[in-house]
Amino acid sequence: MATQSPFSFLDSIFDRVTSGPQPPQWLVHEVHQRAVLFINHVLMQEPEAMERMRRQKGRVALVQWRAYSMALLVTPAGLFNVAPEGVSPDLRLEVTELSPLALAQSALRGDKPAIRIEGDVQLAAEINWLVDHVRWDVEEDLARLMGDAPAHQVAQVARRAAQALRQFVGARMPTGSVVPAPVTSTDRTAA
Template sequence: MATQSPFSLLADTLGKLAENLKAPAWLVDEVQHRLVLFLNHVLMQEPEAQARLARQQGRVVRLQWRDFSMQMAATPAGLCELAPAATPDLLLTVTDASPLDLARSALRGDRPGVRIEGDVEFAAEVNWLVDHVRWDAEEDLSRLVGDAPAHALAGFGRGAAQALRAFVSKLPGQGR
């Protein structure tokens, strides 16, 4: 008799649970607004990213994963804004349907599989942003608690993340 891994059982259970749960519209709207605020915060720390995004002003990207979707447009200032009613120029669809598999690949530092449809030039700019723009959490933390504590907390966070990646890479069914 073949035994099933507890992790695959957990993935199946979470998948079935996620299929039956729908977030309330107000929560989805609030999360989208907070995500745009966060993205703009990160973009404002990268002048090159803002300049590249400003050249794409008015273009709309639609991000899709399962039933969740979000549309954002590039502003003249090189930032993002929600554009729910606009026609998208670029559609990015995450192909992996399992939340657990997405989390596992994120913990390994891998990108999820994405199907890209639409404007090739805009897709190249979005890819550049994904490759080159990073949130400097340590810098933001240092504004709150000072440089030395922020450096210590960031070092602890990096160590914890590295240990978690090592653990995930040793789980059954992992190719690493």
């Protein structure tokens, strides 16, 4: 017998908030620009990641979750840029889990979300490599701002807090609940 999460009301609140007025286009554009800046900052810390993406220059990947989407264009430098409006994507990545709470729980467990993949197989493989191998070195960025010792202490506290949060979420999972494995399918589109 499946037990409903005591936090399921958060999903209904999220649904009500997102079905209301949509944010203005300028705000969506700014959020996309900031996300691209962050992604590129992380990629620049890993030269192999940039080299892999250089081979995919000019390709467009569309990432979508619910009504939210973002099209990313791979630049000749091996970084990303927001794709021009109306461009046809070479790859579509759609997060199939609709519940933000379930996504947060799986992220805290360290699981990848279930994704439906359509399009270019090689671009999908490179993006999967990025997800598996590229990590943001928060401690290094903090060290630039506050020095090595304080950055190390802050990072240690953050790791302990994250571990405690993972344990809390793990303890709150209903007994006998089965976590579905990510569902992925790769289809090559006609060129």
